[in-house]
Amino acid sequence: MDTETTQTAQQILSEPGAPVVMFDQVELAFDEKVVLKNISFTLISGHTKIILGASGSGKSTILKIITGLLRADKGVIWVNGQRVDQLTEAEMMAVRADLGMIFQEGALFDSLTVRENVGYKLYEESKMPIEEAHKRVEEVLGWVGLEDYIDRMPSELSGGQRRRVAIARAMAFKPRILLYDEATTGLDPITATTVDEEIIKLRDLEHVSSIVVTHQLRDAFYVATHMAERGADGKVAIVPATPEKEREAEFIMVREGLIVFEGDADALRASKDPYIVNFLD
Amino acid sequence: MLTLIENWLKGAALEVQEYVLMVRAAVIGVFTSPRYRYDIVEQFDVIGVGSLTVVLLTGFFTGAALALQSGLTLDQFGGRSVVGRLISASMIKELGPVLTALMLTGRVGSGIAAELGSMVVTDQIYALRALGTDPIRKLVVPRLLAGFLMAPVLTIISDFVGIVGGWIVAVFQLQIASGVYWSSVTQALYTQDVWMGLIKPFVLGFVIVTTACHVGLRTKGGTQGVGEATTVAVVTGSVAVIAVDFFVTKILIATMY
Numbered sequence: 038m039d040t041e042t043t044q045t046a047q048q049i050l051s052e053p054g055a056p057v058v059m060f061d062q063v064e065l066a067f068d069e070k071v072v073l074k075n076i077s078f079t080l081i082s083g084h085t086k087i088i089l090g091a092s093g094s095g096k097s098t099i100l101k102i103i104t105g106l107l108r109a110d111k112g113v114i115w116v117n118g119q120r121v122d123q124l125t126e127a128e129m130m131a132v133r134a135d136l137g138m139i140f141q142e143g144a145l146f147d148s149l150t151v152r153e154n155v156g157y158k159l160y161e162e163s164k165m166p167i168e169e170a171h172k173r174v175e176e177v178l179g180w181v182g183l184e185d186y187i188d189r190m191p192s193e194l195s196g197g198q199r200r201r202v203a204i205a206r207a208m209a210f211k212p213r214i215l216l217y218d219e220a221t222t223g224l225d226p227i228t229a230t231t232v233d234e235e236i237i238k239l240r241d242l243e244h245v246s247s248i249v250v251t252h253q254l255r256d257a258f259y260v261a262t263h264m265a266e267r268g269a270d271g272k273v274a275i276v277p278a279t280p281e282k283e284r285e286a287e288f289i290m291v292r293e294g295l296i297v298f299e300g301d302a303d304a305l306r307a308s309k310d311p312y313i314v315n316f317l318d
Numbered sequence: 319m320l321t322l323i324e325n326w327l328k329g330a331a332l333e334v335q336e337y338v339l340m341v342r343a344a345v346i347g348v349f350t351s352p353r354y355r356y357d358i359v360e361q362f363d364v365i366g367v368g369s370l371t372v373v374l375l376t377g378f379f380t381g382a383a384l385a386l387q388s389g390l391t392l393d394q395f396g397g398r399s400v401v402g403r404l405i406s407a408s409m410i411k412e413l414g415p416v417l418t419a420l421m422l423t424g425r426v427g428s429g430i431a432a433e434l435g436s437m438v439v440t441d442q443i444y445a446l447r448a449l450g451t452d453p454i455r456k457l458v459v460p461r462l463l464a465g466f467l468m469a470p471v472l473t474i475i476s477d478f479v480g481i482v483g484g485w486i487v488a489v490f491q492l493q494i495a496s497g498v499y500w501s502s503v504t505q506a507l508y509t510q511d512v513w514m515g516l517i518k519p520f521v522l523g524f525v526i527v528t529t530a531c532h533v534g535l536r537t538k539g540g541t542q543g544v545g546e547a548t549t550v551a552v553v554t555g556s557v558a559v560i561a562v563d564f565f566v567t568k569i570l571i572a573t574m575y
Contacts, residue, residue: 138445144444
């Protein structure tokens with residue numbers, strides 16, 4: 038019975054429009070400081086949720102709660118059909134197998150090479166044959182355009198390269214959900230665009246559902262309003278998104294732990310809320 | 319004032335609770351899978367082989383200085399020839415284990431706290447967990463095994479070079495015959511003394527590594543926090559070594575002598 042139920046859940050989750058992440062009235066406080074208040078949203082399979090907000094508004098905390106790195110005080114959280122707010126750390130490991138997270142500044146392991154960083158999960162936490170793991174690492178590094186840096190140490194890379202290696206590390210084990218925590222913060226506009234394009238390519242070509250946390254409006258709108266297409270020659274092009282595609286990217290504005298806006302790019306631009314208007318200016 | 323004391327007590331209780339939970343998880347990690355063999359071997363090299371020079375130098379000069387000092391004192395009683403007894407008993411029972419442990423606290427404890435602290439403040443610990451790795455198994459267990467098993471090995475080496483240091487001073491400075499020194503070294507030693515010198519470093523190695531891992535994993539506040547964690551690991555570790563040595567000595571004397 039349990040196996041049947043699991044199979045049904047997996048079938049539902051693999052269908053387009055299935056909810057892959059659900060937050061229902063989630064709350065969190067550290068001592069007296071309230072970090073999240075009554076947060077509810079749903080991420081649909083293959084879609085993008087862009088969480089905007091000022092520094093310290095609680096955006097990154099949402100991602101840490103999804104991955105089980107932090108525990109919510111109240112509320113219900115579903116990830117890939119599993120209620121994760123009640124799972125132990127050991128049980129969370131299975132949920133994390135389908136979750137990739139890109140941390141602020143990359144969080145690369147500075148004692149490991151680029152190859153060892155990208156293939157960390159494959160080498161250390163899976164039974165994948167070593168040759169196959171090497172091949173996958175080279176493949177994902179080729180995807181982010183860093184195959185020539187495979188034997189370098191993280192300290193030898195630029196900020197943008199480190200973020201791209203972090204993306205490669207998160208996608209190496211083919212998760213269906215990717216969480217980006219300020220992936221472009223501190224990068225120059227040109228480098229930030231290359232990171233944005235990786236996010237778009239993963240979403241549109243690999244059908245990865247994503248949650249992008251940022252306070253960089255330029256990057257948020259770039260990801261929401263562009264799409265990746267593979268041409269007849271096999272080359273990937275980043276082009277302006279169709280209206281349908283644009284609607285698959287939904288914005289959430291967080292202010293002092295509270296959601297003050299939820300909607301698409303057009304609705305965000307049209308908002309008359311003084312805080313949002315001020316934020317967008 | 320009462321709130322301050324209350325907060326301090328709460329903080330102290332929380333630290334003890336977190337330390338006990340970490341140690342419990344690490345001990346479970348020693349006996350259950352998964353184990354990270356490469357990291358275990360690496361830590362044996364870093365903690366064991368890496369500490370060899372400092373332990374050799376400390377042991378040698380401690381033994382040599384002890385011979386000089388005890389030679390002077392024993393001269394007052396005409397007992398210069400028994401200087402070997404004093405050195406072997408002091409080195410094996412007390413100075414070898416404690417000085418090796420203090421050297422390990424300075425070298426290994428600070429290194430562990432700085433390394434784990436840096437990993438905490440740069441989100442590498444979160445990244446490990448997000449990639450499905452238990453940081454206790456990956457980081458604490460290898461260090462715990464290496465500290466627990468290498469501290470006794472280093473202590474034995476320290477004891478030996480200390481006695482050799484004492485021999486050099488005894489022969490060339492105090493003009494004691496080599497044979498007299500070495501027979502004096504063995505005369506004062508009983509089986510219980512050797513056991514005491516061997517049991518202590520296991521406990522001290524365990525205390526040093528677990529304290530440093532706990533402090534490192536609880537680092538807060540960026541690079542400044544890493545600096546503070548390193549200082550706290552060395553200070554707490556050193557005090558813990560001296561205090562634990564006293565209690566272990568008391569227990570061993572009560573049970574073995």
